Amino acid sequence: MKTALSAAKAWQITVLAAVLLMISLLAAAQTAETPQTSAPAQQTAETSQTASTQQPAYQPKFPGDPARSESEAKALGYMRTVLRAQKEYKKKNDKFAPTLLALVHTGSFTKRMADPNRGDYTVGFKPNKDGFDLTLTPKELSADHRSFWADERGDIHADEEKAADDHSPKIK
Numbered sequence: 540m541k542t543a544l545s546a547a548k549a550w551q552i553t554v555l556a557a558v559l560l561m562i563s564l565l566a567a568a569q570t571a572e573t574p575q576t577s578a579p580a581q582q583t584a585e586t587s588q589t590a591s592t593q594q595p596a597y598q599p600k601f602p603g604d605p606a607r608s609e610s611e612a613k614a615l616g617y618m619r620t621v622l623r624a625q626k627e628y629k630k631k632n633d634k635f636a637p638t639l640l641a642l643v644h645t646g647s648f649t650k651r652m653a654d655p656n657r658g659d660y661t662v663g664f665k666p667n668k669d670g671f672d673l674t675l676t677p678k679e680l681s682a683d684h685r686s687f688w689a690d691e692r693g694d695i696h697a698d699e700e701k702a703a704d705d706h707s708p709k710i711k
Contacts, residue, residue, distance in 0.1 A: 597611075610660065627646050628645045635666065637666045694709050
């Protein structure tokens, strides 16, 4: 009887410890989600710059990756997808697609990809007599958010000071 009572108490203590652990984890999670009331309501420009510069450095996705940030990697991936879809479209139709919507279901191009809002970037697409111009313009131009340009030849050009065009340096 004494052994059964000791085992029952040990089980109760284990359950109580588990409950207390869950309560402390929930409290910690809630504290992390709740804004701190003791912090000043407004940050200074210097504080926000410091916070933005403390982001982890970009990790290249493959050897020779020309991207300088996650946003650029996504933008370049989008451009490569459009360029591949255009190549396939031309193979099937003997001409390039006149719109991004016309590329839907060509290669891995989806209807959602025809939306010109691509996170930190805006897509520009212009058909022309012999092909097309594709641009990705960042909402905020910087060294980590360059503008990109490509055409039917498939070369991607980048510029960190202005809108990229065919005279901007090619990326590898």
